[in-house]
Amino acid sequence: MVPVWAGAVTGLVAAGVALGTALLVSGFVRLEAFPVLAVGDATVDVTPAPIKDWAISTLGESDRAVLVAGVLVVLAGFAAFIGVQAGRRLAWGLAGLGLFGAIGILAVLTRPDARLTDVLPTLVGVAAGAGALTWLTRRSTRPADSTGPLVEHSAERPAVMWPGGAPAVFDRRRLLTGVTGSVVVAGASALIGREIGGRRTVDAARTRVALPAPRFPAKPLPAGADLGIKGLTPFVTSNEAFYRVHTALVVPQVDPAAWKLRIHGMVDRPIEVTYAELLKMPLTEADITLTCVSNEVGGPLVGNARWLGVRMAEMLRRSGVRADADMLLSTSSDGFTCGTPLDVVMDGRDALFAIAMNGEALPVEHGFPVRQVVPGLYGYVSATKWVVDVKVTRFDRDEAYWTPRGWAAQAPIKTQSRIDLPRAGDTIKPGRTAIAGVAWAQHTGVDAVEVRIDRGEWRQARLAQVPGPDTWRQWAFDWDATPGEHTVEVRATDAAGRTQTERRTRPTPDGASGWHTITVTVA
Numbered sequence: 001m002v003p004v005w006a007g008a009v010t011g012l013v014a015a016g017v018a019l020g021t022a023l024l025v026s027g028f029v030r031l032e033a034f035p036v037l038a039v040g041d042a043t044v045d046v047t048p049a050p051i052k053d054w055a056i057s058t059l060g061e062s063d064r065a066v067l068v069a070g071v072l073v074v075l076a077g078f079a080a081f082i083g084v085q086a087g088r089r090l091a092w093g094l095a096g097l098g099l100f101g102a103i104g105i106l107a108v109l110t111r112p113d114a115r116l117t118d119v120l121p122t123l124v125g126v127a128a129g130a131g132a133l134t135w136l137t138r139r140s141t142r143p144a145d146s147t148g149p150l151v152e153h154s155a156e157r158p159a160v161m162w163p164g165g166a167p168a169v170f171d172r173r174r175l176l177t178g179v180t181g182s183v184v185v186a187g188a189s190a191l192i193g194r195e196i197g198g199r200r201t202v203d204a205a206r207t208r209v210a211l212p213a214p215r216f217p218a219k220p221l222p223a224g225a226d227l228g229i230k231g232l233t234p235f236v237t238s239n240e241a242f243y244r245v246h247t248a249l250v251v252p253q254v255d256p257a258a259w260k261l262r263i264h265g266m267v268d269r270p271i272e273v274t275y276a277e278l279l280k281m282p283l284t285e286a287d288i289t290l291t292c293v294s295n296e297v298g299g300p301l302v303g304n305a306r307w308l309g310v311r312m313a314e315m316l317r318r319s320g321v322r323a324d325a326d327m328l329l330s331t332s333s334d335g336f337t338c339g340t341p342l343d344v345v346m347d348g349r350d351a352l353f354a355i356a357m358n359g360e361a362l363p364v365e366h367g368f369p370v371r372q373v374v375p376g377l378y379g380y381v382s383a384t385k386w387v388v389d390v391k392v393t394r395f396d397r398d399e400a401y402w403t404p405r406g407w408a409a410q411a412p413i414k415t416q417s418r419i420d421l422p423r424a425g426d427t428i429k430p431g432r433t434a435i436a437g438v439a440w441a442q443h444t445g446v447d448a449v450e451v452r453i454d455r456g457e458w459r460q461a462r463l464a465q466v467p468g469p470d471t472w473r474q475w476a477f478d479w480d481a482t483p484g485e486h487t488v489e490v491r492a493t494d495a496a497g498r499t500q501t502e503r504r505t506r507p508t509p510d511g512a513s514g515w516h517t518i519t520v521t522v523a
């Protein structure tokens with residue numbers, strides 16, 4: 001009879017063959033159809049909001065890697081179990097494998113952008129896995145009366161019988177050679193699949209985009225927008241350093257030649273625009289700071305870039321928005337949705353269907369070919385990346401992705417200020433030192449930033465210049481640091497005269513509030 005360890009190894013290797021083959025086929029179909037990713041994506045969608053918030057805040061941008069690792073660990077446990085069952089009775093093992101495939105197919109088909117061909121990787125993978133499981137299970141045993149030394153595990157009541165009724169005995173050497181062969185096949189398939197899948201990206205199409213000049217260029221940045229203090233967040237966030245948040249496990253690859261934006265719903269004339277048509281429309285350039293609602297006080301999920309795009313209002317006017325509509329439900333190619341207040345988009349601010357970021361076509365992770373950018377609203381209610389569809393509707397009729405998951409349907413950005421320098425927990429030298437950071441109150445503007453040490457008097461920080469109210473604003477404060485432990489706090493006041501509340505809240509449901517506070521040691 002097959003010992004438990006051998007069964008487990010057989011199961012793991014068969015699962016490896018299944019996944020390697022599935023990845024190979026995904027390379028030809030599309031990487032999103034790889035069942036592990038689909039199961040991961042489905043997990044993201046059904047995970048309760050508190051767990052997801054916890055994951056985003058503690059794992060940050062590695063949350064996706066951790067999720068995929070989690071799916072693989074669960075899968076490995078299941079695979080080992082299947083292998084052990086197969087050693088007892090092959091049919092049970094195969095049934096287990098079938099169940100596993102059914103979960104994969106369910107996950108793949110319930111993705112919002114599912115295509116029927118997406119089932120191919122799972123189907124072929126399960127077939128290959130079943131083949132490997134059968135072959136390895138049979139290979140590791142042989143009829144008891146055949147020649148060759150019997151391994152001591154030879155059971156008295158063997159569960160596996162060879163055709164013809166001979167009891168089967170375990171043969172370790174044959175198992176291990178079979179395992180080696182299978183591992184090589186699985187590994188090679190996986191590598192080839194990744195390579196082919198990786199080549200089917202839109203990078204080439206992206207580098208070919210020739211960006212037209214803006215009809216409405218942004219004003220040149222004021223000379224004093226960046227205080228140039230070492231360690232302070234630069235005024236312009238580079239595309240590489242810009243934070244990234246999305247629910248998709250694989251970055252959607254949207255071919256600009258096939259891209260279309262549909263505007264429909266409560267409009268007089270539904271319209272469809274291609275990428276080439278969009279590039280011919282009057283383009284607006286604007287400096288806008290984007291912020292994620294999940295950003296904790298003092299957190300990193302905020303960035304500032306120069307965007308280029310078509311005003312959303314212009315496009316909506318073309319389609320004739322009806323008077324009783326109050327919401328835009330935008331959808332991305334991967335099925336994510338945002339609900340944006342219509343009045344905000346129409347009030348004259350630079351709400352854009354953006355095609356470029358800091359002078360280059362949008363990076364793929366930031367929404368290539370087209371994304372929304374709306375000054376003053378958190379990303380989850382405004383900044384749809386890979387946007388393909390905008391439905392003009394009403395908040396009382398439609399709901400966006402995050403709303404049933406515990407986040408507010410409407411979420412203007414809360415005024416915030418952050419200390420970048422010194423960093424929390426730093427030890428610094430006594431004497432004159434710069435305390436510096438950024439503050440934001442998008443579309444209202446930051447009018448004042450104050451700092452206080454050890455809960456003393458609030459004192460005014462120096463403010464950098466800004467091109468307008470839609471970006472963050474650098475600030476700095478000269479401090480004569482005396483030896484000891486000190487608490488440093490910051491708060492901003494917006495151009496409407498509202499000072500940030502001291503009341504600390506978590507990001508859910510509509511953004512964190514409170515003053516960023518750090519402690520430093522002066523020695």
Ligand SMILES: Nc1nc2c(c(=O)[nH]1)N[C@H]1C(S)=C(S)[C@@H](COP(=O)(O)O)O[C@H]1N2
Pocket residue numbers: 242243244245246247248290291292293332333334336365366367378379380383384385386
């Ligand atoms: N398609 C899609 N667009 C999306 C999201 C998403 O999950 N999918 N996340 C939103 C959120 S929560 C934020 S904060 C911004 C982040 O944009 P960035 O990744 O370019 O910084 O994108 C928004 N657009």
Ligand SMILES: [Mo]
Pocket residue numbers: 245291292293294378379380
């Ligand atoms: Mo976000």
